Amino acid sequence: MKDIQEASEATHSSEFDVIIIGAGIAGINTAYYLETQSPETSYTILEGRSRIGGTWDLFRYPGIRSDSDMITFCFSWNPWTREERLGSGDEIRTYMQKSAELFGIDKKIRFNHKVMTADWSTASKSWSLTVTNSRGETQIYHTKFIALGTGYYDYEHPLEATIPGLSNFSGPVIQPQFWPEDLDYSGKDVVVIGSGATAVTLVPSMAEKAKSVTMLQRSPTWIVSAPRKQRDSGFVKLVSRFLPVSAARWFKRFNSVVWGTVFYSYCMIFPEKARRFLQGATIKQLPANISWNPHFNPRYTPWKQRLCLCPGGDFYAALRSGKANVITDTIKNVTSTEIQLASGQTVRPDIIVAATGLKLRFAGGIKLSIDGRPIDVAEKYTWRGSMIQDIPNLMFVVGYVNASWTLGADVTAKLLVRLLHHMKRRGAEVAVPRLDNPGSMRRGDVFNLSSTYTQTANSIFPRAGSGYWDHKRNYLLDILDAQFGSVSKGLRIE
Numbered sequence: 001m002k003d004i005q006e007a008s009e010a011t012h013s014s015e016f017d018v019i020i021i022g023a024g025i026a027g028i029n030t031a032y033y034l035e036t037q038s039p040e041t042s043y044t045i046l047e048g049r050s051r052i053g054g055t056w057d058l059f060r061y062p063g064i065r066s067d068s069d070m071i072t073f074c075f076s077w078n079p080w081t082r083e084e085r086l087g088s089g090d091e092i093r094t095y096m097q098k099s100a101e102l103f104g105i106d107k108k109i110r111f112n113h114k115v116m117t118a119d120w121s122t123a124s125k126s127w128s129l130t131v132t133n134s135r136g137e138t139q140i141y142h143t144k145f146i147a148l149g150t151g152y153y154d155y156e157h158p159l160e161a162t163i164p165g166l167s168n169f170s171g172p173v174i175q176p177q178f179w180p181e182d183l184d185y186s187g188k189d190v191v192v193i194g195s196g197a198t199a200v201t202l203v204p205s206m207a208e209k210a211k212s213v214t215m216l217q218r219s220p221t222w223i224v225s226a227p228r229k230q231r232d233s234g235f236v237k238l239v240s241r242f243l244p245v246s247a248a249r250w251f252k253r254f255n256s257v258v259w260g261t262v263f264y265s266y267c268m269i270f271p272e273k274a275r276r277f278l279q280g281a282t283i284k285q286l287p288a289n290i291s292w293n294p295h296f297n298p299r300y301t302p303w304k305q306r307l308c309l310c311p312g313g314d315f316y317a318a319l320r321s322g323k324a325n326v327i328t329d330t331i332k333n334v335t336s337t338e339i340q341l342a343s344g345q346t347v348r349p350d351i352i353v354a355a356t357g358l359k360l361r362f363a364g365g366i367k368l369s370i371d372g373r374p375i376d377v378a379e380k381y382t383w384r385g386s387m388i389q390d391i392p393n394l395m396f397v398v399g400y401v402n403a404s405w406t407l408g409a410d411v412t413a414k415l416l417v418r419l420l421h422h423m424k425r426r427g428a429e430v431a432v433p434r435l436d437n438p439g440s441m442r443r444g445d446v447f448n449l450s451s452t453y454t455q456t457a458n459s460i461f462p463r464a465g466s467g468y469w470d471h472k473r474n475y476l477l478d479i480l481d482a483q484f485g486s487v488s489k490g491l492r493i494e
Contacts, residue, residue, distance in 0.1 A: 016042045018420075019129065019143040021364065023047035023109050024054020026397035026409040027149030028096055031105045032077055033413040038420055045105070046131060046141070048114035048155075048364070052100055053093040058155055061179040063205030064089035067197045067309055068404035071230065071256040075099055076410055079249045083229045086311045113139075117367045118146060120392055125429045127393065144429065147416060148396035149409075150364030152461075161356035163193065165334035174353045176202065185210050185351055191339060193331070194355035195221045200308040202355060204318035213318070214325045214347060216339065220298050221305060222278055225285065225313035257407070257475060264303055264402045271301035278302055285316035295326045303402060305449050360460050363396065381441060382462035383433035383490055384481075385472035386412045389462070392432040398461070400472060401447050407475045414482040422487050434492045441465040448473075 018034060020027045023045050034043050051057045056064075066073050070087045074080035078099045082091060100106040112134035119128050129141040158175045166173060174183065176198050186209045192199045195217035207213045232240070236255050240248035267274040282296050298305075310316070318324035329341040339347045368375045370391070380389040385408070387395055397412045399405030419431055435441065444464040446457040458464075464471050468490045472478045 013044075014139060014141045016044050016141070016143045018043040018145045018147060018416075019127070019141060020045045020147045020149055021115050021366070022054060022149035022151065023049075023052045023100075023111075024056070024149055024151060025096065025406055026151070026399075026412075027054070027147075028052065028100050028105060029075055029406065029409040030147045030149055030397070030413045030416065031100075031108060032075065032103055033417050035103050035105060035108075036077075037417045041420060043108060045109040045149075046113040046115055046129075047109055047111050050111050050134075051093075052097050052106065052109065054149075054151060056089050056093040056096065059089055059177065059179075060181070061176040061198070061202060063201045065201060065311070066092060067306070069226070069230075069256060069260075071253050072260070072404040073406050075406060076250075076253065078102060079253075084311070085227055085230050086309060115364070115366050117369070118394075119369045119372060120394075122371050125392075145393045145416075145420070146395070147412075148363050148366075148394070150362075150366070150396075152360055152362070152398055153358040154361040154365070156365075157359055158354075159357045159359040161193070161354055163331055163334060163354065163356075166352070166354070168336050169334050169352055170336040171349065172351050174351065176353060176355050177358070183351075187211050188350040189348065190214070190351045190353060191216050191347055191349040192353045192355055193217075194357070195219065196355065196357060197306065197308045198355040199353075200310055200315050202353060203324050204310070204314040206353075207318040207321065207323040210323070212323055212325065214327055214349070216327050216329070216331070216347065217295075218328075218330055220294065220296050220326075220328060221308055222298055222302050223282065223296065223308045223310055223315055224278065225281070225316065226309045226311055228312040257403070260403055261474070261476060267301065267303040274302040282316075285313055285320075287320045287322075290319055290326060294328045306401065360456050362461050368394075377462045378459050380462050381433075381435055381438060381465045381469045382471055384415065384468055385470065385478075386415050387431075387433045387491075389433045389435050389438065389469070392430050396462075398471065400475060401449050403475055407479075408472050411472055411475070411478045411482045414479070415487065418482070418487045419491075423493060426493060428493045431488075431491050431493045433490055435465075435469060435490070441469060444470065446471055 018041055020030050020043060027045050031045055034041050049057055065086045065088050069085050070080040113131050115129050115131050117130040121128060127143050127146050131139045131141055158177045185206060188210050190206055190210045190213045192202050192213060192215050195215065199215055200223055203213050203215050232252065236252055239251055243251060279292060283292050286292060329343050329345065331339060332342050333340045337348060362377055375391060377388055382388060385398060395412055395416050397409050399408030423431055446461045446464050
């Protein structure tokens with residue numbers, strides 16, 4: 001690729017070889033690979049918010065934490081050194097800030113720069129981005145390549161759940177995505193509607209101050225206790241003794257990925273055995289007054305939806321304390337003072353928290369076009385879960401449904417750097433995925449999950465096909481392919 005001139009390093013420049021959109025996990029990780037493996041490439045990060053962090057800057061609800069172990073969730077190039085197995089939101093954001101500072105990435109970020117549109121020009125072989133800043137001013141940026149680190153959900157709008165009569169409630173109705181800093185729930189009766197990771201995080205955290213916290217769920221999910229602290233097996237400790245520090249850290253990360261993959265595969269191959277295993281582990285942690293069925297007996301087998309992790313079994317400890325409870329029922333109506341259930345039971349909360357999922361969104365809502373013609377990415381197939389059919393010089397990061405988000409970010413970043421090097425060697429300026437006879441491609445699901453909110457992904461994200469035209473599914477295979485496989489198969493490079 002022909003570099004845009006060194007003027008791109010000037011702080012006022014609006015022309016770059018690569019523009020990364022988003023300063024979250026994906027954006028910072030992509031910047032690291034450009035910084036260290038393609039230092040001749042000029043780049044900047046455009047971030048709509050005022051701080052590094054993405055998800056971890058947005059979410060401020062009580063107990064916010066990772067839902068993947070930090071050995072694999074952390075950057076491969078800057079290990080997580082804290083002893084917690086699941087990092088808190090503040091810890092993760094601080095870690096990301098320090099990681100960016102470590103390699104000077106923080107100096108390449110332009111905060112309060114929200115990308116509104118991106119239009120590819122066939123004539124100039126470049127993208128033009130319309131960007132607004134915090135003062136409402138509009139700027140135009142130009143780049144040869146875009147890397148989308150914008151996540152997979154809508155930052156501005158929550159998922160609107162259909163809860164009959166919710167607007168009638170006279171007390172606070174809280175969306176976890178927009179948690180009020182001044183909310184005082186001390187001594188209050190709280191109802192958390194939902195049963196996903198957010199609800200499982202909120203219940204034990206709020207139970208510390210609230211009078212009572214009830215998780216009101218339409219259907220249960222699998223909730224798995226995880227050790228609070230990192231624990232290395234005897235085998236890992238033995239092998240690590242004979243390795244340099246950096247190699248030992250790599251081995252620990254690799255070991256965690258392998259065992260995660262093994263457990264996921266076990267759940268897929270032996271679903272009923274996995275169900276019985278988790279059922280037994282759950283029953284051991286429940287108080288006598290709360291039964292496994294129906295409250296912890298999901299209709300689906302493990303890993304048909306993401307497992308919810310709770311550090312040290314804090315969710316079950318909250319139930320045993322008597323300050324937390326679970327109700328499995330359907331909401332008939334909400335009045336000004338109570339929630340009426342289909343069974344005839346009523347609940348009288350002071351506060352309702354609607355933890356009912358996230359609203360999916362691709363590319364942060366950026367309007368993509370080619371030569372002024374809008375693009376519907378949901379009508380295009382993905383190339384290796386990183387590029388999009390017929391769209392030149394654009395990569396996006398979407399992680400795995402069964403592993404840490406950062407692993408998917410690693411795969412895409414390695415592909416990006418290899419592709420840039422390949423294009424430069426060939427003197428090429430454009431790389432665009434081309435699929436012969438797309439009508440014959442069998443379409444699959446973007447996310448192999450049955451969660452309600454993920455079912456909309458097929459109408460929002462690039463299509464899933466087969467082979468090179470599918471989303472990332474297996475990190476171990478994908479990272480090998482990204483590192484050593486063909487970087488040009490399925491692409492037209494010119």
